Structure formats: structure tokens, C-alpha cells
Amino acid sequence: MRIKRSLQTLAGVLAAASVGLSLAPAHAADHANEQLYPLFSYRTGPYAPAGIPQWGGIRDYFNYINSHGGIDGVKVLVQECETAYTLERAFECYERYKHGYQGAQVAALFDTSSGFDATISDEARADKLPVVSVAGGREDAVDGAVFPYQFPVLFDYWTESSIVINYIAKQLGGLDKLKGQKIATVYHDSGYGRDTIEPLAILAKKYGFIDIEIPVPDPGEQQQAQWQQIKQQGVNWVFLRAWGVMTPVAIKTAARVGFPSDHIIGDIWSGSEEDVKPAGSAAIGYKAVTVFPSGSNFAISQTLKKEIIDPGKSDLRDTSKFGSVYYNAGLVSAIIYSEVIHTGHEKFGNRPLTPAEGQWALEHLNITPERVAALGATGLLSPLKLTPEDHEGEPSAKIQQWDGHHWNVLTGWLNGDRALFHDAIFAKAAAYAKQKNLPPRPTLTN
Amino acid sequence: MLFLVNIIVAGLLAGLMYALVAIGFVLIYKASGVFNFAQGAMVLLSALTFVTLNEHGLPFWLCFIITVGVLIVASVLIEFLVLRPLVNRSPDTLFMATLGLSFVIEGLAQLVLGTDVHQLDLGIPDVPLKLYGLQVSDFDLFTAAVSILLVAVLALLFGKTRVGISLRAVADNTLAAQSIGIRLPHIWRIVWSVAGVVALIAGLLWGNRQGVQFSLSLVVLKAMPVLIIGGFSSIPGAIVGGLIVGATENLADIYIGPLVHGAVSDWFAYILATAFLLIRPNGLFGEKPIQRV
Numbered sequence: 161m162r163i164k165r166s167l168q169t170l171a172g173v174l175a176a177a178s179v180g181l182s183l184a185p186a187h188a189a190d191h192a193n194e195q196l197y198p199l200f201s202y203r204t205g206p207y208a209p210a211g212i213p214q215w216g217g218i219r220d221y222f223n224y225i226n227s228h229g230g231i232d233g234v235k236v237l238v239q240e241c242e243t244a245y246t247l248e249r250a251f252e253c254y255e256r257y258k259h260g261y262q263g264a265q266v267a268a269l270f271d272t273s274s275g276f277d278a279t280i281s282d283e284a285r286a287d288k289l290p291v292v293s294v295a296g297g298r299e300d301a302v303d304g305a306v307f308p309y310q311f312p313v314l315f316d317y318w319t320e321s322s323i324v325i326n327y328i329a330k331q332l333g334g335l336d337k338l339k340g341q342k343i344a345t346v347y348h349d350s351g352y353g354r355d356t357i358e359p360l361a362i363l364a365k366k367y368g369f370i371d372i373e374i375p376v377p378d379p380g381e382q383q384q385a386q387w388q389q390i391k392q393q394g395v396n397w398v399f400l401r402a403w404g405v406m407t408p409v410a411i412k413t414a415a416r417v418g419f420p421s422d423h424i425i426g427d428i429w430s431g432s433e434e435d436v437k438p439a440g441s442a443a444i445g446y447k448a449v450t451v452f453p454s455g456s457n458f459a460i461s462q463t464l465k466k467e468i469i470d471p472g473k474s475d476l477r478d479t480s481k482f483g484s485v486y487y488n489a490g491l492v493s494a495i496i497y498s499e500v501i502h503t504g505h506e507k508f509g510n511r512p513l514t515p516a517e518g519q520w521a522l523e524h525l526n527i528t529p530e531r532v533a534a535l536g537a538t539g540l541l542s543p544l545k546l547t548p549e550d551h552e553g554e555p556s557a558k559i560q561q562w563d564g565h566h567w568n569v570l571t572g573w574l575n576g577d578r579a580l581f582h583d584a585i586f587a588k589a590a591a592y593a594k595q596k597n598l599p600p601r602p603t604l605t606n
Numbered sequence: 607m608l609f610l611v612n613i614i615v616a617g618l619l620a621g622l623m624y625a626l627v628a629i630g631f632v633l634i635y636k637a638s639g640v641f642n643f644a645q646g647a648m649v650l651l652s653a654l655t656f657v658t659l660n661e662h663g664l665p666f667w668l669c670f671i672i673t674v675g676v677l678i679v680a681s682v683l684i685e686f687l688v689l690r691p692l693v694n695r696s697p698d699t700l701f702m703a704t705l706g707l708s709f710v711i712e713g714l715a716q717l718v719l720g721t722d723v724h725q726l727d728l729g730i731p732d733v734p735l736k737l738y739g740l741q742v743s744d745f746d747l748f749t750a751a752v753s754i755l756l757v758a759v760l761a762l763l764f765g766k767t768r769v770g771i772s773l774r775a776v777a778d779n780t781l782a783a784q785s786i787g788i789r790l791p792h793i794w795r796i797v798w799s800v801a802g803v804v805a806l807i808a809g810l811l812w813g814n815r816q817g818v819q820f821s822l823s824l825v826v827l828k829a830m831p832v833l834i835i836g837g838f839s840s841i842p843g844a845i846v847g848g849l850i851v852g853a854t855e856n857l858a859d860i861y862i863g864p865l866v867h868g869a870v871s872d873w874f875a876y877i878l879a880t881a882f883l884l885i886r887p888n889g890l891f892g893e894k895p896i897q898r899v
Contacts, residue, residue, distance in 0.1 A: 203721070204716060206821045209723045375868050375869035381812075381824070384619075385617070385859040388609065388613055389860060404821060405816050408723075408816055412816070415732070416732055416741065416743055418733075418734060437724075437817070439817070440727055477720075478722070
């Protein structure tokens with residue numbers, strides 16, 4: 161009797177398994193009509209406060225797009241992969257999703273870490289997968305001839321240096337007034353932080369200011385020595401290139417040594433609400449560069465509020481983050497991604513794109529001011545035009561100031577002196593090509 | 607010259623902040639011989655609990671009491687779920703358990719209390735007083751006073767009270783202590799609770815300076831060289847170790863950093879600690895283990 165029952169159980173298990181197996185191929189192709197957006201998130205770990213609002217902006221925008229039928233009828237499938245902002249986990253996520261997921265293809269991977277972007281070059285080239293870094297990629301990847309699969313779109317830290325120096329010059333009354341000024345860069349001692357040493361040296365040589373470079377070790381929870389040094393050397397302006405806890409500690413330590421907050425200009429990753437709120441009143445007057453202006457009055461933000469936030473469909477657990485700098489950073493990334501797919505659809509038809517088609521779409525992306533307006537993103541997103549030779553577009557940013565409660569935008573879109581760095585950046589790319597023995601890219605048109 | 611003095615003073619004051627975290631390690635090490643890697647996570651949990659309650663409008667004193675209550679409950683649970691099943695296991699096993707525990711506490715704290723960055727204002731001005739040209743703030747003086755007070759209270763606790771003597775007995779010889787009627791679980795609950803209160807004090811002071819966020823748990827990395835230099839079993843050693851680490855890492859950043867074109871303070875403290883391990887393995891004030899061979 162027991163044997164009979166066991167056999168019945170076994171038969172049942174086998175039958176269920178065979179049904180499962182017969183369904184498996186259909187399951188694998190479940191999402192064949194969708195476009196995969198692998199989201200390498202960090203909802204845990206020390207950088208989670210910067211990540212969570214960004215993922216909210218990304219997911220809310222795709223939620224809105226999908227509720228209207230998708231991008232030209234193609235829905236976006238977001239698959240999150242938690243990295244805790246660590247490289248090894250990001251590589252694990254890359255391996256998991258580089259070939260797609262259950263039939264959904266990846267047209268382009270929008271990465272979420274400067275460190276990952278700097279180290280993924282070889283893999284992206286081997287896999288022929290376009291990797292996009294919005295305002296945070298390696299600057300030599302601007303050269304599409306050497307880096308066909310990397311796109312550091314929208315902004316770079318070299319241009320940021322130029323924008324900051326131009327802004328300081330404007331406060332002083334002209335570029336000629338920079339001569340003799342002491343401008344210190346307090347930077348996170350990492351690849352990201354060290355990225356502005358070279359452009360600032362070029363700028364200092366051109367304008368005659370004294371360039372002082374001061375590193376801060378990660379994570380930057382103790383900076384008394386660095387700010388004492390700033391005070392002792394009689395620094396006039398500080399360019400703060402921080403990340404995470406380093407920003408509020410820098411602002412508070414500056415106040416401790418009596419350095420004025422309105423003479424500190426933060427990097428784009430040092431200019432969010434999460435960066436200044438912990439510093440309390442010491443942050444009042446502090447300025448920062450931004451390519452993701454905060455606010456919820458943009459037309460697209462109002463639409464999202466009505467269709468996603470108010471009905472309770474947002475990814476944000478705390479909807480007070482709606483319209484914050486990091487939320488808008490996510491929103492900008494999602495808009496750019498959607499425009500890439502839309503550009504590809506215009507050439508290849510309204511269907512999910514392959515990586516090769518994604519690369520073509522990226523190299524022909526043209527978000528004109530009119531298109532920005534049609535997207536409801538005027539003031540939020542600067543116009544963006546990429547070409548096979550130029551994988552960044554014309555970078556621009558605004559300067560904002562913290563008033564204790566909100567960021568107030570002080571300027572319009574500012575452009576840096578990109579031509580000044582052109583030769584140095586392209587020489588770096590050429591050196592990389594030589595070091596890796598890369599053959600010249602066959603054709604850069606169409 | 608004044609600049610040099612200011613750098614050293616700033617380093618010494620930072621060192622006191624490191625020492626506050628290190629004292630929590632010393633307490634548990636003294637009572638159980640275990641290096642409690644979860645102390646950093648306890649700092650995060652305590653500060654996050656406090657600030658969350660405070661943001662809900664509760665007064666400072668009530669937030670403090672409730673947070674202490676939470677830490678006592680956490681200590682009881684840790685003793686019951688983690689330490690008791692591992693009684694009489696090697697210190698290495700217990701260390702690995704605390705390593706795992708740190709991840710559990712960090713994860714749970716973030717899951718329940720969120721990952722937001724919080725401002726914590728204890729209401730103590732943190733702007734320079736300019737005493738004879740020295741860049742010292744009210745907050746620095748407050749931190750120094752708290753550290754001295756804490757050391758005094760803990761010295762009394764360990765040296766003069768019955769509980770303190772029991773703690774020392776357990777640390778010296780667990781089996782012998784049990785044989786004379788000292789209840790090990792009870793002792794562990796007490797010492798973890800006291801270490802929790804120390805974590806709360808450290809968390810509040812660090813949180814006031816940098817905001818309450820996940821990176822508070824990383825302060826543990828600053829405490830390690832302090833412990834190696836001062837000695838794992840000495841509370842005054844933690845203070846002296848903190849002062850040495852704070853001052854030397856500041857000096858290293860100013861005078862050695864430019865020579866190597868980078869920040870050195872994060873690893874310089876470990877070089878110093880390694881040197882101490884070679885010359886004086888038990889640290890400046892650590893007890894020399896005596897074993898029958």
C-alpha cells in the first residue's frame with residue numbers, strides 16, 4: 161500500500177515536472193515583446209540614500225510610459241539587481257543581464273556607478289553592448305572612435321571644472337580676476353575624485369590661479385586636517401568633489417574653521433538634499449553644480465504627480481523625495497533612455513532593439529530643445545545630441561544654492577570650455593587605444 | 607607653529623571620538639574575550655533609533671530612555687539567540703558570530719528604520735571658540751568631557767561594583783567564574799547592554815557631526831587601530847590609543863600625504879598599529895596573557 165502511494169506521489173511529481181518543463185520555453189520568451197532595462201541598484205549600504213530616490217525617478221517614469229502603452233508601443237521591463245554599490249556585485253549583475261532576460265533584450269545598459277563604468281570597457285567591447293553613464297562616465301570614452309560601446313552622456317568632470325572656474329570668475333568680475341586667486345579642490349581620494357586634477361592644472365595654467373589639491377580618504381568622516389590646511393593657506397574658493405558622507409562633514413568642518421559656505425562649490429554628486437540636510441545651518445549658502453535641478457514644477461513632474469505619485473503608484477516609499485535632486489537624476493536617465501529607444505524605433509521599427517541597434521540609436525540621438533519641451537522637461541534636461549564621434553554631447557550644467565530648506569537655481573545652463581580640453585582628452589583615448597592595441601574603428605558614418 | 611598645534615589638537619579631539627567607539631569593543635572583550643565586530647552596527651542602530659524617535663516629536667530624554675530600552679532588548683536577544691548556543695566555543699567562533707551579527711543588525715536597522723540620511727542636532731555649537739588661536743569648539747570640549755566621564759564611570763563599574771568584579775572574573779576564567787556561581791548569560795546581557803549605551807553615546811556624538819546614516823557603522827574601522835595600540839582590554843588604553851591615532855593621522859595627511867600625492871590617514875593608522883603589534887603585541891595597556899605550558 162505504502163509502495164503504491166509512493167509510486168503515485170512520484171508519478172505526480174514527474175507529471176508536474178514535465179508540465180513545468182513544457183511550459184519553460186514559453187516562460188523564457190514571456191517578455192520577448194518588451195525592452196529590458198537592467199537597473200543596477202543600491203538600496204542597501206552606505207550610498208543607499210543617494211540610490212533610492214534615483215530608482216524611484218527611473219521606475220516612476222517607466223511606470224508612466226508603460227501605462228500609456230510603452231515607448232512607441234514597446235513596454236519597458238525593469239529588472240533590478242542589487243549591488244550595494246560594490247564593483248563585484250555590479251559585475252555579477254552585468255553577467256546576469258547582458259544577454260537579456262526571459263526574451264527581453266538589452267538595447268543599452270545604463271550603469272549606476274562611475275567605478276563600474278571605468279572598469280567595464282573591455283567587457284562591453286567584447287560583448288558589443290552599449291554602456292551608458294549619465295553624467296558620470298570616463299571622460300576619454302567621449303571619443304567614439306576608440307570607445308564604440310561607451311557613452312558618458314550629458315556631462316563630465318573636466319567640463320565641470322571649467323564651469324566652476326568660469327562661475328568663480330563671474331563672481332570676481334571677469335576671467336582676468338582669477339590671477340593669484342587660491343582655489344582648492346577638496347576631493348574624494350578615488351578615481352572619481354582624482355578626475356579633475358588634470359583639467360584644473362590646465363585651467364590654472366591658462367588663467368593664473370593657484371591650484372591647490374587636497375585629497376580626503378574614503379569615506380571622509382574626518383576632515384579637520386584638510387580644512388585647517390585650507391584656512392592656513394588663505395584659500396579663496398573651494399571646489400568640493402565629495403560623495404556620500406564626505407559632503408556634510410566637509411560643510412560642517414568648513415564652518416568649524418570659519419570658511420564661508422557660499423565660497424564652496426560642490427560637485428554634481430555633492431549637491432543633493434541628502435548632502436546638505438545633515439549639515440544643518442552650516443550648509444546655508446552652500447553652492448553646487450547640477451545637471452539634475454531639483455523641483456517638481458517641470459511639466460513632466462506635474463504629469464507624474466497626477467498619474468503616479470498621487471494615486472499611490474510610486475516606487476518611493478517616502479514620496480517627499482519626489483522632485484529631489486536624486487529623484488530628478490533618475491527621471492533624467494529614464495527620459496534619455498526612452499529617447500534612445502524612440503530614436504532606434506524611427507530607423508528599425510517599433511519593436512525591442514538589439515544591442516547593435518541600441519548603439520546606432522545612441523550615436524544618432526538628438527534631443528533638441530523642441531523635443532525637450534515636448535517631453536515636458538524644459539529646465540530639467542539640457543538638449544543632447546550624440547554622434548558616432550562624440551559620445552557625450554554638449555555638456556552643460558547649472559549652479560544652485562541651498563537656503564536651508566530648498567535648492568535655488570542661480571543660473572541657466574552653463575557651458576564649459578570644452579575645446580580647451582579636447583586635445584588632452586582625445587590624446588588619452590588614443591593612448592588607451594595604443595595600450596590595448598585596438599584597431600581603428602572601420603566606419604563612423606551611418 | 608600655531609598651525610601645527612591646531613592640527614595636533616584637532617587630531618586629539620578626533621581621537622577621543624574614535625576612542626568612544628573603541629570603548630564599546632573593550633567592554634565586551636574584557637567580559638568575554640571576544641572581539642565584537644558588531645559594535646559599529648550597534649552604533650548605527652542606536653543613533654538611527656534615537657533620531658527616528660526624535661523626528662517623531664519625542665523629547666530628547668525620552669528618546670534616550672527608549673533607545674536604551676531597545677538596546678537592552680537587543681542585548682538580551684543577542685545573548686539568547688547567538689551567544690548562549692556558542693558558550694565555551696573558541697573566541698574565533700564567537701568573533702565570526704559577531705561578524706555575521708553586524709550584517710544582520712545593519713540590515714534590520716535599515717529595513718525597519720529606513721536608509722535616509724538624518725540630521726541630528728544636539729544643540730551644542732560646533733563653531734570655533736578661538737581660545738588662544740586654537741580652533742576648538744564647544745562641541746569638542748563637550749566630547750572631551752563625555753569621554754573622561756565615561757572612562758570614570760566605567761572604571762568605577764569595573765573596579766568597585768559586584769557586577770564589575772563578576773565581569774572581570776568571567777573575563778579571567780569563564781569556567782572558574784561559573785563554578786563559583788556567576789551566571790554567564792546574566793553577565794553577558796549586562797555587558798552587551800552597557801556596550802549598547804556606549805554605542806548610543808558614540809552614535810549621538812558622531813551623528814551630530816556627520817548626520818545619522820549608514821556610514822556610522824564604518825566608524826568601526828577607525829576603532830581597530832585604536833584598540834591594537836591601546837590594548838584590547840583597557841578602557842584608558844582606548845582613550846590613549848584614540849589620541850595617538852587621531853593626532854598621527856592628521857599629521858600624516860598634512861606632511862606625508864603631499865609626498866605620495868594622496869590621502870594617507872586611512873591606512874597610516876594601520877601602519878602604526880602594525881608597528882605596535884610587532885613591538886608591543888598587547889598594546890600599551892593590554893594585559894599580557896599568562897598561560898600554563
